Structures are given as C-alpha cells and as structure tokens.
Amino acid sequence: MNNARTRILSRLRQGQHKPKTAIPFKARRLETEHFESGVIKALFIDQLRESHAEVYESDGENWSEIITQIANENSFKTWLVAKNLPLIEQTYKTLKSSQNNLSFIHYDKDYETLKDCLFKQVDASITLAKAAIAETGTLLLIPDKHEPRMMSLIPPVHIVLLKQSDIVSSFQQIVDQPLWESTAMPTNIVFISGPSKTADIQQTLAYGAHGPKRLIVIII
C-alpha cells in the first residue's frame, strides 16, 4: 500500500502552482465574544432545554437532594456510577441511603465483561461534565478510566453534574484554550447537546434514537 501512498501524493503534488503557506485563521469577533456572567447560565439553560434536555439548578448545596428526588419520581433502580470521584461518591452515598432497593454498577471492568449488563440492566448513569457551552447548550465530556465512553451512551437516561463556573460562552473559546494539553489529545472527547434524536422518518423529530432517551443536567 506504500505504493498507493506515493502515487496519491505525487498526483496531489502535480499542478501545485500556488505557495503552500498556511492562510492565517482568525476567528470572527462573535465567536470569541464573552457573554456576561449573568447571562451565561440563563442562555445555557435556554439552549439546552430547547434541545429537549431537562435542567435543574441547585443552590450549591441541595444537588444531591435533587438527584434523590429524580430517583424517586422515576423509580430508576439500577444506576451506573463511577468510583473515586468525590462529587460522584457523594451522590452515590446519598442515593444509597435514600432507598434501600437501589442497585449500583461501577464501570470498573472492561466493556466486554460488562456489556450485557450495560445494555440490559442499567436504568440511569451519572457522569461529570468538564465544561459547557452557553451559546449552543452543549456539555463537554472527556471520557477516561473513571468514566468510560459508554457511560454517556448506552443507558436510557444520562444524568450530568455540571459546575456553574465551568460554563463558557462559545465553542471557539474551548478550542482556543483547550482543557486538554493540545499536544496529546484525550482518546475521546464528546460534545453533547441533548438526548439522542433523529428526524429520518418524514422529518418527524423522535428522541431516543440510539443513545439516551433523556438527558438530565444538574447545575451545581
């Protein structure tokens, strides 16, 4: 196949008349504009709700009560939660003590071992968001060993905890000052804006296409 590479590259290089220097890219002002801190949260919530997500605001203390309330109202029995993450641990303990018939699965084995249980048993998962974008109502998740990729994908309900201070104005801001070291990208970064959906049948919007049917965001 090296042959193919050489041939393609030589074809590409034929007819190269113009200089090969990069055209400097400057994001337009609007992209880098910062919304005022008072506006940013309201905008984020509006946009996210527009995409059919459910958003709860906590006063900084009562977020674990909110989760308990969600658990009770929806009778979610089996939960997928990470270990060794302080915020999640706290949630886990609150949930556990609130009802004694809840069961918890930790993603501490490989997907291959857990997959049957992930697809068939889990009612809801809880993960953390690394950041969020107000302009489009988007959550930024960086899956890792604690919170693998499938946590935000297989369960029918995905609950996300987001710190208010982690909401930024625009996508451009996130890529201009990345949270990850730009030389070594995490294996997976995912931007999520609402529950999974499709309009492939006669342009009719339907939620819960392949991923979560509900996305619940708790701002703390």
Add this chain to the structure above:
Amino acid sequence: MGINFSQRIEQALADSQLRTNFRGAMNFLRNKRQLAFSDEQEWQVLRKQGAAIRQDVIQRLPELLIQLEQQCLQNGIQVHWAQDGDQANEIILKIAQNQQSKRVIKGKSMASEEIELNDFLAKHDIECIESDMGEYIVQLDHEKPSHIIMPAIHKNTAQITALFEKKLGIKTPEGDVDALIGVGRRILREKFEQADIGISGVNFAIADTGTLCLVENEGNGRLSTTAPPVHIALMGLEKVIPNIRVLPTLQRLLTRSATGQHITTYLNLISGPRKKDERDGPKEVHLVLLDNGRANIRQDEKLQNTLACIRCGACMNHCPVYTRIGGHAYGSTYPGPIGQVVTPQLKGLAEEGELLDACSLNGACGEACPVEIDLPELIRTLRHRRQESISKTWSKEALIWLIWAKIHQHPKLYQQATQLAATLRGLTPYIPSPWRKSRNMPKPAKMSLHQQVKDRSNIKNRAGN
C-alpha cells in the same frame, strides 16, 4: 436499471407520491436553514471564513495529509491509503479477515456508498448493517440513499410502516414515528453488541492532533466507533482540516446548512484506540484515506474547488430540479448540484456527462453553499468541456448554437433574421417541438426592438423639426 437519465427523470416526475415527499422535505429543510442563518451579516462573515479555511486545505492538501498520517500513527491509529474504491474495499476486507469478522456495523458514510462497500463485503460473506435510522430503512428496502444527509427522505411514514411490517414482520400503529424508531433502536442495539467491526465516515480530520471528528444526532456513530473491538474510519482525502481552531466555524456552517441545527446532539472527537487503563473503546483504529479521483480534481485549477465541499446537502435542498426529480433519478452516489459536479469528474464526462443537463443555471445552489463553491460556474465549465469533447462530431445542439452565434456576430444578418421571425410569427405555434407538449409556443413580436427604437427616434426627430 438499464434506463438512462432522462428516462429516470420521466419516471420520477410521473410519481406523484415521490414528488409530494420531496417537496415537503425540501421546504422543511430550507425553512430550517433560513431560520438558523437569520442574521444575513453573520452568514456572510461565517461563509467567507468557511471558504477561506477550505481554500487553505486545498492548497496544502499533500502536506496536511502527511501531517495527519504522522499524528494518527503517533496516536496509535493505523493509516491506509487507497487510490480507488477497489483498493479501499480490499483494505477493509483484509482487516475484517484478520479479525475473522462476519458482522460489521456501519455509521453513516457517503464515501462507503461511493465505493459500494456493503455489496463488496456481502460477496465475501460479511454482513454489513447500516445503523443510521435513514440508512437502515433504505438498506431494508434494498435501495440507495436519495439524499446525502437524510437518506430515506423519499419515503413517508406510511411507506416505512409498511416496509417494517413486510421485512421485519413488526406491526406498528399507523403514523407512529416513535414506535418505528423504537423498533430500529431495539434491533440495532443487538447488532452493536454483537458486531466485531465498526465502520464510520469522517466529517473532519484534524491534521495537527490526528483527530477524527464525527457529527451526528442519533448516537449510532458513537456506538459504531466505540462498541466493536475494531473501528475503521473511511474518509475522502479532502476532509482534512489543519487544526481544531477552525472546527467551530466549519461545524457551525455544516449543521446549520444541513438541518438548521446550531449544533448536533453529538460531536465526537476520536484521537486513538483504547488506552491500557481505559475500559472501553476499540482496541484498533484504522483510517482509510480514499483518493478515488480526488487528487486529479485538485490538479485542475478551474475545478479544484469541488474539493471544498463539506457535504451539507444545502445545494440539493435549494435545487429546483432535485426538488422535483429526487435523488434516485441521478443514479449516482451524490445527487443534486454537487453530485452533478463530482460524479462526472470521478467517473468521466463521457460516462456521466449527461447529469450536467439537469440544471437550469438558476444559481440557487451557489447562493446556498456555505463554503462559497461557485457550483453554477463549475457546472458551466464541465458543460463546456463536455461539449468540446463531443462536438467533433456535429450534434444538432452544436449546429444550432453555431448559427445563433453567427447571427449575433453580424448586425445585418441579425436584422434580417429578426425581420424574418416577425414576418413568420404566425407559424410558430405549429413548429414541431417537445415544448408544445405542455406549454404554448411563444410568438415573436410584430416588430423587433431595434425597429421600434428606430421608429421612435424618427418620430422624435420629426417632432423636433
């Protein structure tokens, strides 16, 4: 099969259900896009930027591809180069055979349609299931996508309900889209769990970090690239972008133009296989860089802008011809204006040149293009080349235009011709022409404009005296 383009057009035009389905869908998509770009000034600025980014990519394509390759290798992604569809298919087959794979699940990829991957794998006894809802529906009915963004746009809910009942034996309530999606979800989730290879397309590949970007709403793209132990990404080599800083602009242009969304549900950035301490994700990631005629397009300065395309589908949504005949009539992987430009370049003007006839040069596609591809100009250029290549043998069309040109080059001749037309104007309704099948033949005026102006100035001159 076996029927030509104009016969397919006639068939499509005679299908009133198809025409209703397309008209409804195109109005819907156009309105949504218009709302998303309601600020004209913002649209213009954004579009200029998008065009500049894509121009830069076309200019630096070989360098960017080498950089992408190096970064991917560094990240543990295996890179393959394919000169054409056959090579790409062989590469993918080999990976599948190494895995002893029989079950492949695929996210939406127009490049895989271009190389007819499903048929190829089926011949080697490998099942390749489409997981995008629209693609799944189309595959169930042994059809091809009729639109690059919404593959099953030619079908309505009732037709899909009937299809599910016939092919899957599952009855759903009339008009219940949620139930249909529920059926697709249930069946495909099983496929995701079982598949040993996942294949996806690529919307953008970031050269300086070796990152593959996938834009989607359903989550099937994420599942296809996460659940199976092996992920193969297939991309047309023009999809590379220099760095992540240009991604927000392109993403914004793509999703707004395609479906009127400010952002899709998922924007998935993949930069490598599962690491040692990670719990999921594929253990192998392969990137197949597909040329299949693209490098040749780049060599032609007049046509290289074809490669700027980000495959949003806005040109077809705005095309009055596409809206009326639908995607299948084109008989090519890429329908609509971009298809008319891409297909003859990939397959040859002699083979596919007649696609260029299905254009009224109204310019709507060029205005809708988010990266300023002058599609009407590309169509004109290709028409010109096609004419040059066939006019050695005298065609009726060439002869008519030759006479037309001669008349317009010689004022005397022109005057005589218009006079003749005015004298014989009573005969025009009887000229044998297909035009008369559904319309009245226009009648030339009694007097030509030249004559009228002359008469007027004569009257004025006399009045002045």
